[in-house]
Amino acid sequence: MKRLFDITFAALGLILLSPLLLIVAVLVKATSAGPVFFCQERMGRGFRTFRIYKFRTMVVDAPKLGGQITAGRDPRITTVGHFLRATKIDEFPQLFNVLRGDMSFVGPRPEVPRYVEQFRDDYAELLTVRPGITDIASLKYRHESELLGASSDPESTYVNEVLPDKIALGKEYLQRQSLGLDLQLIVKTVLRMAA
Template identity: 35%
Template sequence: MKRFLEILVSLILLIILSPLFLIISILIKLNSKGPVFFTQMRIGENNHLFKFYKFRTMRVGTPNVATDRLEDAKSYMTSVGRLVRKTSLDEIPQLINIFKGDMTFVGPRPALYNQYKLKELRTQAGVHVLVPGVTGWAQINGRDHNDDFQKTELDRYYLENKSVKLDIKILFMTVFKVLRAEGVLEGKNKHIEEVEHNDSIGN
């Protein structure tokens, strides 16, 4: 039943948001050379890899690592990319991942294929059995400010307490956080004194 609802809701949202899809796609193409979508291999349920979709916010040729690993992430961003990233509109294409079954609306954020430490910690905590989400408990409790250990503990909390009520709370809090652009950090230099090894939600 849950899977049926995810397919239905993601399809409805894709249809409703199709004009926004088109506008953002045109702006990206006019602003810089390269594809509209940024795709990347991410770690999914039970550590299986899947192709992850976002709107491209970086210039072609940007190193394929989490943005906090870049010395100056903003220098790689396009002007349109800064806007869609700040408003989290770059996450909309993940509705495709939900429709395909790679992701769900609420769950641990999918780690990059090369975030081996986070993968190891999540596996040890049993978090790897969860389907990754567009948003999650860690995203409304620090997001980029959390290091791998903190993210894993927050994801473990979600695993042990997941419920419809908690999912609804996370979704509402996500909207609030996005509107205030809370927890978003761009680039290694900006927060190197705060956290050395946190992962962002990707390029």
């Protein structure tokens, strides 16, 4: 049932959002050098890696220039990128990941392999389901970049405070998961985007 929901609404979303996706793609390409999409390896269901798609919001080779953590007003973020991140429009290409079966609309957010390996036992439980575009942690940490920007050591704060809490919230989702909860989280996510 959940997979049917994902396929139906991912396809519908891509069709309905196609004009916006085209406009964003043109803006990204026209305002900074590099590709339209940012692709990154993430860990998926059953520890199977996949490439997540987002609109590129940072300069080319940003991870090589300053690591994988983005904190505060990171100078690697482009002008258009700030808007896309604030509105979460940069996440829209993940509808392709949902359609392909890499992700679901709702589920624990996919993490990069190196962080998964640090908490492998926890992720053995979390990755029994497809990771999602949104979840309980996504709503709680909507302004994660600002939180990390206020830290003197963003990497340490992420690994020792934020990520363990996200894992706990992911486990909470697994215990409570249902179509009703998924719909509730989707509606809350859309309302936060519109706010």
